[in-house]
Amino acid sequence: MANSTIDEPDKPLNPLLSTTYPSVSGATSDIQDDDDDDQQTQFLQISFNYGPRPYQDIIFVILFLVFVLSTFGFGIFSCVNRNPHHGQQASFSYNPTTASCIPEDPFFPINPTSLTSSLSTFWNTFIWTLVITLLLSVPFLLFLLFFLNNFTKQIVYVSLPFCVLVPILLNVYWFIACTVTSTCSDSFPLPYRILMLVFVFLIIGVLVWILVVNWHRVELTVKIIRVASNALSRNLSLIVVLPVLSLGLLVYYAPIVVFLVFAQLNGEIVPKDKDGHYYCVWKQDTWVPAYYTLAILTMLWSAAALVEAKVFVISGTIAQWYFSKDDDGLKRGIRNALRNAFGPSFGTICFSGLLISTIRVVRFMVDSAREEGATGIVNLILRCCVNTLLSAFDFLNKFTINFAAITGEAYCSSARMTYELLKRNLLSVVFVETVSARVLALIIFVFSTIYAIVVCVILKTVIDLGDDAYIVAVTAWLLLMVVFGYFVLVLDSVIDTVYVCYAIDRDRGEVCKQEVHEVYGHLPISRSDRSAFGIRTPLLV
Known part of the structure; x- marks a missing residue:
């Protein structure tokens, strides 16, 4: 049930295309031709495939494989060559007989360096703090998801004051500590x-x-976050699979980094003339910069x-x-x-x-180009x-x-069909609910800051790390912000996906998830498309 703080509380939640319209064979036949009817019939079939x-955009798969295979092929060659x-080159000298550089001594002794290091208290504490933070981030994520799913309103309204109080306290603290x-x-x-104190207070102001201006949209934001959290909690395997994909990218990057290191070892020591005196220098192979660009x-x-x-x-x-009728799939x-x-x-x-x-x-x-100070009307026009x-x-x-x-369409057809789908249903193409992302960012900022403050207090009282405790606490704060930021990006993608699914429901005149329609039905519509919608013949009667 919509709350009174949301615009248009009495607006019906029925799908936009579920109302009764004139017959297609009647008066509307003068407005649309057969091509438009065929196109609209195509959009009626939008659903999860x-x-x-079919395989889409295959040419880009081939092009991507050419890049990857070329990178690995030339990389292996760089290791062998x-x-x-x-x-x-300092151990080489110029031989005028052969007009080349030859080694002065065929043996190049390697002077091993002993890597003896003992970790100090700071580094021990630093490493263990990061390890513990990384381990705790998993239950922290589950804890945050649980509260967002069950106590969304409470956690949002509790976090919002902290978003103001924490910067104020930190601003006052650093001013007094520095004094x-x-x-x-x-x-x-x-x-x-x-x-600096006044400047920070201005930013807080x-x-x-921003919070006061957008306060009327906070309740809608709460409901959107609850819907997305519920969808993510029903698919918790995403939280495991997505980091595994990132780990796979690091494994994929490892040999390329090795190839880049070995690529700079490809070259030869050649003589160079300077004022009639020859000395030996290192000359890199000409293909190495091109390989760096490719890699x-x-x-x-x-x-x-x-x-x-x-x-x-x-x-x-x-x-x-979203489209499943039960939990079997x-x-x-x-x-x-x-x-x-x-x-x-x-390929897509x-x-x-x-x-x-x-x-x-x-x-x-x-x-x-802008930082380098490029000026002139031509540069300005190009930048615009x-x-x-x-x-x-x-x-x-x-x-x-x-x-x-959702549909398995190619990239170009997906871009076109998505735009037309949202336009037909008066939904914004580029706007879902930007406040949701901002509120989530504020929530993770508050959580991470509270954790960093606790870490700093423990380090200064228990371990007596001194001022180095601030460095460790800030690093732990950054690490937790990165982990929570990943969670917010996932939740933001969930919000976008549910939005597209909701648009498909409206276009088909169906309601697969009633709770989603009750929330997303209050999002702003694209009023600039009303005229286009006015001449469109509804397909569901």
């Missing part, structure tokens, strides 16, 4: 400390203003493809939960999603990863054009992989 799926004399400490007060004069591009593409594969697996698993849901991700739809994932990695490279180049194109891609790419995971 449980059957065998490496020059063991790399870095030993009473002679070394800090000498290096950081009082006027600068006051200026902006945060409070780095392969790594970027692989990382982007893995990110898209994770979104695909999340979407495929959650969609099966949930056990094999993630297995089906993995099989589709690395099988028929792997590679295509999306290629686009995303290209966008990142272009963004990096544009930002680098590039930023417009990047924004257009973000606009079209939203929900594309989610839709491809």
